[in-house]
Amino acid sequence: MVAPVVEPPRRRTPWTWGAAILLLGALVAGLVGGAVLLWRYVDVDSLIEAASDEAPPPVEELVAEVRLPELPATAEWTAHIYMSQRSAAFFPDPNYYPALIDRWESILAGLGADVGLVSGAPSIEALPAAELLVIPAGVCLDQGERDAIRRRVDDGGPLLVTWALGARDENCDWVGFEYLRDLVGAETAGTLEGEPPTYIVVPHGSVVAAGLPPGSRLELRTEPWITLRAGASNAFWSDWALNPLSAPEGGVGSGAITHTTLSGARIAWFGYRLDVAAAPRDQRLLERLAQNAALWAAGHVLAEVDPWPAGHRAAMAITQDVEHSFSNSRRLAEGLSELGVPLTFFVVTQLAREHPELAGVLAAAGELGSHSVDHRQIAGRAWGAQLASINRARADLAEWSGELPLGFRPPRELFDSLTLEAWQRSGGLYLAASNGARSAVPGIFQLRSGRVVVLPRVVDDDYTIIISRGQTRPDSLRAAFVASLEKMRGLGGLNLVTLHSQLIDSRREIEAVASAVEAARDAGDVWLARTGEIAEWWLARSDLELTVRERDDRSAILYVRNNGASAVESVWLHVYLPEEPATFAAPELGDTVLESHYGAGGLRVRLPTVRPGESLEILLPRRRA
Numbered sequence: 235m236v237a238p239v240v241e242p243p244r245r246r247t248p249w250t251w252g253a254a255i256l257l258l259g260a261l262v263a264g265l266v267g268g269a270v271l272l273w274r275y276v277d278v279d280s281l282i283e284a285a286s287d288e289a290p291p292p293v294e295e296l297v298a299e300v301r302l303p304e305l306p307a308t309a310e311w312t313a314h315i316y317m318s319q320r321s322a323a324f325f326p327d328p329n330y331y332p333a334l335i336d337r338w339e340s341i342l343a344g345l346g347a348d349v350g351l352v353s354g355a356p357s358i359e360a361l362p363a364a365e366l367l368v369i370p371a372g373v374c375l376d377q378g379e380r381d382a383i384r385r386r387v388d389d390g391g392p393l394l395v396t397w398a399l400g401a402r403d404e405n406c407d408w409v410g411f412e413y414l415r416d417l418v419g420a421e422t423a424g425t426l427e428g429e430p431p432t433y434i435v436v437p438h439g440s441v442v443a444a445g446l447p448p449g450s451r452l453e454l455r456t457e458p459w460i461t462l463r464a465g466a467s468n469a470f471w472s473d474w475a476l477n478p479l480s481a482p483e484g485g486v487g488s489g490a491i492t493h494t495t496l497s498g499a500r501i502a503w504f505g506y507r508l509d510v511a512a513a514p515r516d517q518r519l520l521e522r523l524a525q526n527a528a529l530w531a532a533g534h535v536l537a538e539v540d541p542w543p544a545g546h547r548a549a550m551a552i553t554q555d556v557e558h559s560f561s562n563s564r565r566l567a568e569g570l571s572e573l574g575v576p577l578t579f580f581v582v583t584q585l586a587r588e589h590p591e592l593a594g595v596l597a598a599a600g601e602l603g604s605h606s607v608d609h610r611q612i613a614g615r616a617w618g619a620q621l622a623s624i625n626r627a628r629a630d631l632a633e634w635s636g637e638l639p640l641g642f643r644p645p646r647e648l649f650d651s652l653t654l655e656a657w658q659r660s661g662g663l664y665l666a667a668s669n670g671a672r673s674a675v676p677g678i679f680q681l682r683s684g685r686v687v688v689l690p691r692v693v694d695d696d697y698t699i700i701i702s703r704g705q706t707r708p709d710s711l712r713a714a715f716v717a718s719l720e721k722m723r724g725l726g727g728l729n730l731v732t733l734h735s736q737l738i739d740s741r742r743e744i745e746a747v748a749s750a751v752e753a754a755r756d757a758g759d760v761w762l763a764r765t766g767e768i769a770e771w772w773l774a775r776s777d778l779e780l781t782v783r784e785r786d787d788r789s790a791i792l793y794v795r796n797n798g799a800s801a802v803e804s805v806w807l808h809v810y811l812p813e814e815p816a817t818f819a820a821p822e823l824g825d826t827v828l829e830s831h832y833g834a835g836g837l838r839v840r841l842p843t844v845r846p847g848e849s850l851e852i853l854l855p856r857r858r859a
């Protein structure tokens with residue numbers, strides 16, 4: 235049986251982590267400065283007649299819950315934890331290191347491993363070659379230990395290491411990162427410098443991030459963690475807005491690596507220790523990274539549902555807030571709909587009433603959403619006021635265009651629990667609003683009355699580019715839009731292009747937007763859609779439950795169940811293989827061989843339509859050696 239090698243549709247260049255890092259690498263220098271601008275006061279109240287003089291009410295930030303998929307059920311396996319007595323003595327608190335070892339022991343046991351503890355070079359030499367060796371925070375190593383670890387890797391033995399492995403000698407004196415760099419195949423290494431907060435970001439397509447929302451940003455306690463530059467990065471140190479921090483001597487600063495050596499050894503490395511997250515939410519995600527890395531290094535298959543339909547790497551929506559200079563919206567509507575670009579207009583309804591002639595123009599060009607009645611901040615207000623305001627805007631829009639909106643961009647991109655509840659109860663589906671840059675993809679809020687999707691903007695809008703940064707030339711605007719696109723392709727996220735009617739008012743500015751669309755089309759792996767379609771897809775995708783079970787012969791069975799009420803089409807799975815693809819035969823669904831494509835990021839499998847309540851059982855058979 236031979237796997238049909240079919241490219242995911244419309245993809246022109248094969249996606250590899252190397253490509254992702256190149257895209258992100260270009261952003262290191264350019265956008266770190268700009269990141270602080272993102273979410274400075276981004277809306278345009280000063281340009282619209284203020285409806286009131288009162289200060290906007292304070293808003294408490296609401297964070298969407300992350301639902302992590304079940305961990306794979308594995309066949310029997312064994313892992314060993316290396317206890318370094320010298321490293322234990324390095325930490326001032328004598329309880330620190332033993333507690334760290336305990337934590338790893340319970341994580342590995344939770345993954346179904348039979349866990350043993352070893353100590354001293356001869357014990358490393360004595361381990362069976364195929365079993366996983368975990369070395370947490372082994373900072374002080376003698377020459378015998380170094381040689382034993384090295385030999386084990388040369389023999390193809392899998393390894394999971396953390397932090398500054400071997401950066402100090404047997405007396406715990408500093409010797410540098412050369413041993414670590416050499417072992418994990420990094421080009422440069424150093425300590426992470428900078429002020430709190432400390433963030434690490436996981437792009438889609440890296441095995442440690444399997445099951446996490448693409449572009450998830452985790453906050454760590456601030457310490458001089460380790461940063462490397464390596465071709466095989468899995469997670470990178472970042473600023474608040476998901477832009478990578480620089481590695482020593484330039485490039486993307488990696489905080490996690492998975493790397494297979496020429497000898498076939500799988501090596502996973504984290505640039506921090508383990509229990510070092512800033513908050514429980516972050517700790518839970520940090521732990522999942524550790525679990526994923528251990529499973530992969532130990533030779534197990536991991537899988538997740540690709541974020542976007544039809545094998546696309548990223549999604550992109552062109553949206554405009556139609557507010558001051560309302561009639562400028564005609565330019566964007568006519569200019570881009572000629573090119574067949576899906577658009578969404580978020581309309582200030584009080585202003586819309588003065589332009590009845592534009593309702594048909596905008597509706598013909600795209601989706602219409604609400605941007606409130608009068609552009610006053612809604613979040614932070616009382617329930618009655620929010621509900622009344624939201625309903626009023628919906629009624630205005632229905633009267634103006636004949637349609638009720640699915641989407642709402644709340645003024646200042648701010649919302650609270652009452653905003654969500656009011657929008658859902660009045661019949662809305664999604665908000666286009668801030669997620670505090672916690673991930674590059676939508677979040678879902680489960681309310682008593684139903685679900686609301688929040689589509690985040692984690693790229694600069696035209697206001698930031700033109701007003702805050704003063705980049706007024708269409709060339710700069712184009713360059714900024716393309717950089718945002720590349721950022722989201724790197725992360726596997728949503729590029730929510732956000733424009734304002736009062737800022738996009740010339741033919742050349744429309745052309746700058748059009749050329750960003752062209753760049754997305756040329757890339758071939760970007761899903762261009764209206765925001766409503768993106769929200770609907772995200773809900774449907776979240777109804778898919780994927781579980782992985784390993785058979786005794788180490789073949790994997792992938793179960794996909796649709797718990798939702800509608801059929802889900804164009805779903806692809808992303809399967810992370812621990813070994814070269816020849817080890818596995820093509821994925822089978824009953825008698826059918828599924829279309830699949832192998833690339834540097836793993837095996838991607840195209841699913842047939844999954845009907846409501848349906849379960850698919852896909853076998854990924856392991857070939858006999």
Ligand SMILES: [Zn+2]
Nearest residue numbers: 277278555557
């Ligand atoms: Zn606005």
